[in-house]
Amino acid sequence: MDVYGLIGNPVGHSLSPVMHEAAYDELGLDAAYVTFEPAPDHLRTAIDGAAALGISGLNVTIPFKQDVLDQVLPDETAADIGAVNTISFEDDRVRGYNTDAAGARRALSHHGVDPSGKQVVMVGAGGAARAIGYVLARAGSHLHVANRTVERAEELASFLDASAHGLPALPELVPEAEILINATSVGMEEDRTPVPPELLHGDLTVMDIVYTPLETTLLTAAERAGARTIDGAWMLLYQGVAAFEVWTGRTAPVDAMNRALRSGLGEERS
Numbered sequence: 001m002d003v004y005g006l007i008g009n010p011v012g013h014s015l016s017p018v019m020h021e022a023a024y025d026e027l028g029l030d031a032a033y034v035t036f037e038p039a040p041d042h043l044r045t046a047i048d049g050a051a052a053l054g055i056s057g058l059n060v061t062i063p064f065k066q067d068v069l070d071q072v073l074p075d076e077t078a079a080d081i082g083a084v085n086t087i088s089f090e091d092d093r094v095r096g097y098n099t100d101a102a103g104a105r106r107a108l109s110h111h112g113v114d115p116s117g118k119q120v121v122m123v124g125a126g127g128a129a130r131a132i133g134y135v136l137a138r139a140g141s142h143l144h145v146a147n148r149t150v151e152r153a154e155e156l157a158s159f160l161d162a163s164a165h166g167l168p169a170l171p172e173l174v175p176e177a178e179i180l181i182n183a184t185s186v187g188m189e190e191d192r193t194p195v196p197p198e199l200l201h202g203d204l205t206v207m208d209i210v211y212t213p214l215e216t217t218l219l220t221a222a223e224r225a226g227a228r229t230i231d232g233a234w235m236l237l238y239q240g241v242a243a244f245e246v247w248t249g250r251t252a253p254v255d256a257m258n259r260a261l262r263s264g265l266g267e268e269r270s
């Protein structure tokens with residue numbers, strides 16, 4: 001049996017096991033996906049131990065995504081972003097990937113959205129924003145980063161060759177935008193939106209990374225304004241799809257993974 005898993009702290013509410021095991025079932029693979037929660041100062045021994053035990057692959061989440069970099073051979077995307085969320089244990093190599101970036105790209109393309117040449121406003125400048133912004137910059141969008149802490153926006157924007165703003169600039173930026181992305185945690189388990197609803201309009205595609213709830217206050221307001229919406233489960237799904245494909249070399253059963261993820265999210269809510 002091939003063993004895959006997730007390391008993070010905490011990992012209790014992760015939907016990755018449900019999503020990946022649905023893929024194994026669908027394709028009849030003899031594999032399991034388990035979660036591990038090492039203490040932060042045990043990361044190094046956890047990775048060494050996983051390699052020694054013959055574990056095939058690990059997803060990596062908070063707080064380990066940056067620290068794990070010096071234990072893996074990162075691909076170009078992971079090295080550029082400075083974070084790894086997927087590790088593949090191969091013969092004598094431990095390779096690192098960042099499938100959050102692929103997840104953002106594939107979530108957009110699933111909805112027929114091509115960021116190339118588009119005016120894009122991304123709210124947020126944390127780890128998630130870095131992976132998403134990398135994809136947008138690579139795709140050749142005109143990117144504007146707006147963040148509560150302007151210094152963080154400036155740091156990320158200089159990496160991405162984007163413009164940097166504080167949140168008070170949103171009334172100038174959003175009316176001109178074609179794509180709006182919430183890459184902050186605002187709206188998670190709360191009735192708040194990072195962008196005032198009156199700024200939203202029908203020429204926008206609005207993507208949210210928050211998936212609890214799926215219908216965030218931002219997306220509800222976006223729908224009301226006639227915008228196209230992409231909920232937070234899509235990026236979560238496609239980072240898992242990309243990890244599955246790195247590990248197995250097979251095309252992922254996207255529909256089965258999506259059904260399992262969304263039914264898991266439904267259960268979380270009730």
Ligand code: ATR
Pocket residue numbers: 123124125126127128129147148149152183184185186194
């Ligand atoms: P992640 O790795 O999930 O992106 P992070 O690095 O902690 O997490 O980043 C969180 C993002 O959400 C940041 O852009 C943060 O803004 P600051 O850089 O100003 O902290 C943003 N964020 C979190 N809570 C917020 C709030 N109440 N209002 C506005 N932005 C918020």
